[in-house]
Amino acid sequence: MRLTSFDVLTFDMIGTLIDFETGVLDFLRPRVLPFHPLVTDDELLEAYAQTQSMIRRDEPSLLFSGRLPKTWDGIAKRYNIPVRHDEGLLFVQSARNWPIFSDAPAALAELKKHFRFLVVVTNGDRISARAMAARLGSPFSEIITEEDMVYAKPDPRAFEYFIEHLGRQGVKKERILHVAQSQYHDIGASKEAGLATAWIYRRHGKTGYGGTQVPPKFTKPDFLALSIGDLLENYLAELSVM
Numbered sequence: 001m002r003l004t005s006f007d008v009l010t011f012d013m014i015g016t017l018i019d020f021e022t023g024v025l026d027f028l029r030p031r032v033l034p035f036h037p038l039v040t041d042d043e044l045l046e047a048y049a050q051t052q053s054m055i056r057r058d059e060p061s062l063l064f065s066g067r068l069p070k071t072w073d074g075i076a077k078r079y080n081i082p083v084r085h086d087e088g089l090l091f092v093q094s095a096r097n098w099p100i101f102s103d104a105p106a107a108l109a110e111l112k113k114h115f116r117f118l119v120v121v122t123n124g125d126r127i128s129a130r131a132m133a134a135r136l137g138s139p140f141s142e143i144i145t146e147e148d149m150v151y152a153k154p155d156p157r158a159f160e161y162f163i164e165h166l167g168r169q170g171v172k173k174e175r176i177l178h179v180a181q182s183q184y185h186d187i188g189a190s191k192e193a194g195l196a197t198a199w200i201y202r203r204h205g206k207t208g209y210g211g212t213q214v215p216p217k218f219t220k221p222d223f224l225a226l227s228i229g230d231l232l233e234n235y236l237a238e239l240s241v242m
Contacts, residue, residue, distance in 0.1 A: 008171050017108075100132075
């Protein structure tokens with residue numbers, strides 16, 4: 001299998017193109033550390049992941065911007081921290097400005113020249129996803145969100161939705177490469193859906209899964225890269241020997 005075997009790249013956004021861990025820590029540190037100065041970044045990220053998971057379980061109809069205020073409420077309760085009335089909204093606003101990974105905009109712009117479609121498939125909501133895409137240079141032919149899919153990754157029905165959606169545009173499943181950071185949300189589920197996968201190992205050099213839920217098992221991807229820039233270099237290397 002070669003990277004040049006695909007026509008379409010589908011991208012997870014939050015964690016793959018958007019550095020949500022830095023964004024979450026920037027929000028949490030000044031609110032948690034004054035009360036608990038020994039709490040580590042890994043502990044804060046794990047608290048975020050675990051709280052998100054509980055909210056998803058208990059209130060599955062909540063979209064991304066609805067989950068974030070409740071996520072902060074849950075983390076604050078966990079650390080016995082008082083919550084101001086406006087902090088939930090501030091968390092949503094901060095998320096729409098989470099930093100991009102510096103390698104992503106230029107790499108996406110170059111990949112766009114070589115592939116039929118670059119498509120975002122995200123558990124974010126439409127407003128947040130479009131704001132994030134704009135800061136990435138808007139290289140995508142489509143932004144497919146949880147609002148569109150009705151289901152959230154890793155639900156198999158989310159993958160069925162966008163595979164069928166692209167199929168109606170003449171894209172065969174075997175010509176789609178799903179590019180993502182999350183083993184839990186994307187890599188395992190996309191393999192089970194019959195897609196080829198490229199795992200962007202953003203946490204290389206770190207332990208654990210950070211702000212992402214722990215997957216039930218590790219899934220070996222078809223391709224491994226440390227960044228979108230790294231994926232692009234691997235693709236161009238293949239082109240050079242064709």
